[in-house]
Amino acid sequence: xxxxxxxxxxxxxxxxxxxxxxxxxxxxxxxxxxxxxxxxxxxxxxxxxxxxxxxxxxxxxxxxxxxxxxxxxxxxxxxxxxxxxxxxxxxxxxxxxxxxxxxxxxxxxxxxxxxxxxxxxxxxxxxxxxxxxxxxxxxxxxxxxxxxxxxxxxxxxxxxxxxxxxxxxxxxxxxxxxxxxxxxxxxxxxxxxxxxxxxxxxxxxxxxxxxxxxxxxxxxxxxxxxxxxxxxxxxxxxxxxxxxxxxxxxxxxxxxxxxxxxxxxxxxxxxxxxxxxxxxxxxxxxxxxxxxxxxxxxxxxxxxxxxxxxxxxxxx
Amino acid sequence: xxxxxxxxxxxxxxxxxxxxxxxxxxxxxxxxxxxxxxxxxxxxxxxxxxxxxxxxxxxxxxxxxxxxxxxxxxxxxxxxxxxxxxxxxxxxxxxxxxxxxxxxxxxxxxxxxxxxxxxxxxxxxxxxxxxxxxxxxxxxxxxxxxxxxxxxxxxxxxxxxxxxxxxxxxxxxxxxxxxxxxxxxxxxxxxxxxxxxxxxxxxxxxxxxxxxxxxxxxxxxxxxxxxxxxxxxxxxxxxxxxxxx
Numbered sequence: 001x002x003x004x005x006x007x008x009x010x011x012x013x014x015x016x017x018x019x020x021x022x023x024x025x026x027x028x029x030x031x032x033x034x035x036x037x038x039x040x041x042x043x044x045x046x047x048x049x050x051x052x053x054x055x056x057x058x059x060x061x062x063x064x065x066x067x068x069x070x071x072x073x074x075x076x077x078x079x080x081x082x083x084x085x086x087x088x089x090x091x092x093x094x095x096x097x098x099x100x101x102x103x104x105x106x107x108x109x110x111x112x113x114x115x116x117x118x119x120x121x122x123x124x125x126x127x128x129x130x131x132x133x134x135x136x137x138x139x140x141x142x143x144x145x146x147x148x149x150x151x152x153x154x155x156x157x158x159x160x161x162x163x164x165x166x167x168x169x170x171x172x173x174x175x176x177x178x179x180x181x182x183x184x185x186x187x188x189x190x191x192x193x194x195x196x197x198x199x200x201x202x203x204x205x206x207x208x209x210x211x212x213x214x215x216x217x218x219x220x221x222x223x224x225x226x227x228x229x230x231x232x233x234x235x236x237x238x239x240x241x242x243x244x245x246x247x248x249x250x251x252x253x254x255x256x257x258x259x260x261x262x263x264x265x266x267x268x269x270x271x272x273x274x275x276x277x278x279x280x281x282x283x284x285x286x287x288x289x290x291x292x293x294x295x296x297x298x299x300x301x302x303x304x305x306x307x308x309x310x311x312x313x314x315x316x
Numbered sequence: 317x318x319x320x321x322x323x324x325x326x327x328x329x330x331x332x333x334x335x336x337x338x339x340x341x342x343x344x345x346x347x348x349x350x351x352x353x354x355x356x357x358x359x360x361x362x363x364x365x366x367x368x369x370x371x372x373x374x375x376x377x378x379x380x381x382x383x384x385x386x387x388x389x390x391x392x393x394x395x396x397x398x399x400x401x402x403x404x405x406x407x408x409x410x411x412x413x414x415x416x417x418x419x420x421x422x423x424x425x426x427x428x429x430x431x432x433x434x435x436x437x438x439x440x441x442x443x444x445x446x447x448x449x450x451x452x453x454x455x456x457x458x459x460x461x462x463x464x465x466x467x468x469x470x471x472x473x474x475x476x477x478x479x480x481x482x483x484x485x486x487x488x489x490x491x492x493x494x495x496x497x498x499x500x501x502x503x504x505x506x507x508x509x510x511x512x513x514x515x516x517x518x519x520x521x522x523x524x525x526x527x528x529x530x531x532x533x534x535x536x537x538x539x540x541x542x543x544x545x546x547x548x549x550x551x552x553x554x555x556x557x558x559x560x561x
Contacts, residue, residue, distance in 0.1 A: 185417075185424050192407055192418050199405045201389040202367060202398070204422025204472065 007280070012157045014275045020163045022271020023170035024232070027225040028248030029255070029263035030177065031093075031218030037194040037258040038214055039105070041114045045096055045121035046222055047245015048129075049089045051238065053223025054230040055129055056085040058138050065141055074165055077145050078227075082169070085227050086220035093219025096121050097212050122241075129238040137237040140230040166228045173224055174264050177217065181260060190214060194258070247290075254294050256307025265305060269293075319378070320345045320507050321366070321397075321476055326375035326385075328358075328365045335361040337531040338375065341509075343476065348498065348508045350522035350539065352515050352552060358531040359511040360402060363480050366509075367399060368392045380475070394422045396475035400482055404465040408454025412445060412464055415453050419471030431471075438467035441497060459490040466497060470506075477501065479510040483517060495521045515552030519543045 002010075028050050035043045060081045070076050100117045142162065150161035181187035192200035193210045201207050229244065230236050247270065255266025270290055277289035297305060321343040328336040335358050343349045353359045364370045366377055368389045377385040384392050398419070406415050416438060420431050439446040442463040448456065453464055462482065469477055479498070483491040495517050502508050512518035519525055519539040527535035527548070535542065542548050 185421065188410070188414055188418055189421065191410060192421075195407050195409055196405055198369060199401065199407070200418075201369070202393060202401070203418045203468075204390045204393040206388070206390045 002280070009156075010279060012155070014279045015272060016157060016159055016163065018272035018275030019268055020167045020232075020271070021275060022251075022268035023167050023174070023264075024225050024228050024267070025244075025248050025251045025270050026264040026267025027170045027173060027228075028222050028244060029252040029267045030174070030260060031222045032249050032252040033255070033257050033260060033263040034190075034214050034218045036252070037260075038190070038197075038211055039101070039114070040111065041101070042118065042249065043096075043101075043215075043218075044115070044118040044245070045100075045125055046218070047241035047243075047248065048122045048125035049092055049096075049219045049241070050222040050226045050229075050244055050248075051236070051241030052092060052125060052129060053085040053089040053226025054236045054240065055133060055138070055226070056088045056223065057081040057227035057230055058140060058236060060084055061141060061145075065144060072145050074145050074161070078165070078169065081227050082224050085223045089223025089226070090216040090220035092125070093215040093222075094212055096219075097215040102208065102211070126238050126241070133238065135238065137235045140234045140236065142231045142234045146231070162231060166232060169228060170225070173221055177221065177260065180217075186210075186213065250291065250294055253304055254297055256304030259304070259306045262304055262306035269305075318345065319343065320380060321509065322376075322378040323362070323366070324376045324378075326362075326365055326377065327373045328361055328370055329373050330361055330370070335531055336365065336372070339528070339531070339533055341526055341533065343507060343509050345475075345507055346502075346505070347524065348502050348510065348522045350515075350518040350525040351509065351511045351528055352513070352518065352525055352542075352548075353511070353528035354513065354551075357528045359528055360480060361531075362528065363399065363478055363511060366392070366478065367397065390422070393472065396473070398469040398472040398474040398477060400462075400465050400469045400477065400479040402480040402484065404458075404461045406453040406456075406461055406464055406468070408452065410453055411450055412453050412456070413449040415464055415468050416445075416449075416471050419468035422472050434471050434473060438470055441470075441500065442467055458485055459487065459493075462486060462490065462494060466494070466501075470501065474506060477506050477508045479508065481511055481513065483512060483514045491517055513552070515543075515548060519548075 028046070031046045032043065035041060061077070064070060064077060064080065070080065100121045101114050104113045104117055146160065146162040146165070152159050152161070181190060189200065189205045189210050190213070192203060192205060193207055197207055248267065251266035251270045252263045253266070254270060255262025255264070273290050273293050274286045277286040281289060319342040323339055323341040326336050326339045327334065339358070339362060341351070351359055351362065361370065365372050368384065368387050372385050376383055379395055379397065382395070384395065407418060410418070416435060420434060423431065444460060445463050445467055448460065453461065456464065482494050486494065491514065498508060498510065499521055510518060510522065519542055522539040525537065525539045525542045526533050535545070535547070
């Protein structure tokens with residue numbers, strides 16, 4: 001057993017890890033929750049969009065390492081990886097909405113149709129990447145960009161530059177999204193469509209354009225998360241979207257699905273719970289603990305932490 | 317008289333049901349026209365057909381000389397029609413100000429000072445709304461919500477304002493206020509088509525009226541004439557009982 005002083009000694013370190021991981025979960029969870037908010041659909045392909053983002057980042061990083069075109073400074077390298085990854089995954093999100101989901105809704109699909117279509121899209125993306133890139137994992141040359149020696153010690157907690165950068169980038173993207181959703185005309189249109197689609201149209205909102213925009217934004221954030229996770233775990237493969245997607249979906253439900261702030265909160269909470277369970281209980285039980293907390297939350301607050309009462313299922 | 321809005325022989329299905337069975341309505345520029353009818357008479361379907369929320373099976377809808385049936389809702393709205401919906405339907409999770417801003421969505425490309433004038437116009441009509449701008453719309457009282465709903469519709473600077481049962485669920489004192497406002501808005505040059513069950517108040521304000529029954533127009537006349545008609549008095553004013561309405 002650990003003594004209290006030992007626990008207090010490790011705790012800050014684990015909290016930092018948990019929060020970092022949690023911001024990434026939150027970033028992916030936003031994609032689930034935004035789409036659910038306006039279409040009441042779980043986009044099961046979202047985890048795989050995240051995976052594609054990791055691959056795009058990996059390809060760019062490889063090209064940068066091979067060409068020596070730019071100095072390997074994170075401030076330069078990271079944007080060069082994030083922008084194409086986000087643009088590419090955003091485009092995939094648009095394509096999925098257009099080809100796999102919208103035709104179903106236009107023809108009056110029930111809830112189940114688009115869900116099955118999403119599972120199909122998920123398998124399609126996994127197999128597509130496997131065919132193009134192979135089934136073996138690929139390696140992120142993390143330490144070429146973030147040397148191992150880059151560590152900071154704050155009050156006895158030793159943190160690598162990588163962890164700080166990941167948390168900052170994820171936090172910045174979430175903050176940017178928050179500003180867009182809360183303060184801009186586009187954001188108001190997104191919220192209006194989420195709350196009452198017919199009235200949003202009566203205000204002059206092109207509902208399907210808003211749906212497409214939501215897919216683009218959510219997917220781009222997922223793609224950015226893919227790059228960050230690639231750096232963090234240093235290995236990626238075509239199946240990585242499955243478990244990450246499941247975790248992020250859990251985070252979205254934990255925070256209250258449909259609620260963007262809930263997704264951020266749920267992500268961070270899940271990351272911290274996992275990190276603490278790994279350290280203080282048993283790494284093998286971290287998922288069991290995380291899902292145990294989810295079940296407890298849902299028993300007492302079925303809509304999630306920030307969620308309202310369960311949505312009116314008749315709305316679609 | 318040139319019709320601003322013209323419905324010709326409109327047939328609309330609501331699911332498998334024929335909700336409108338050949339409805340023809342004309343609204344001239346500057347008029348207040350009242351569409352009377354009981355529950356399930358097709359009043360709301362008429363509104364939805366005009367706005368392009370449901371498409372007519374046959375017949376046509378013209379607005380300002382242009383055919384608009386078949387256009388998507390946002391295009392209809394951009395041409396200058398806005399709606400005060402039944403039961404208000406504000407965006408309850410947004411503030412009052414954000415609701416008004418949504419009303420101006422179709423004019424988002426206009427210069428900001430032009431939009432600013434529209435806010436001022438709404439604040440002049442409804443000083444109460446100005447006091448509540450930061451409040452969530454869902455927390456307002458019914459009467460206040462109706463003011464915001466009307467203000468939101470006016471933010472689009474409509475040429476034609478559709479109002480679906482504006483008196484429903486309001487205290488009698490608010491009903492009179494709402495119809496005073498309707499008269500005032502009309503005085504400022506906006507054409508109004510109002511759907512009502514409360515015939516006494518609506519016909520008191522309207523120039524002309526139509527009576528919709530079972531998806532058909534069964535009567536059309538000047539408001540004063542309709543108000544004096546026996547059928548209207550019996551069906552909508554409860555004259556046979558004790559004169560209460």
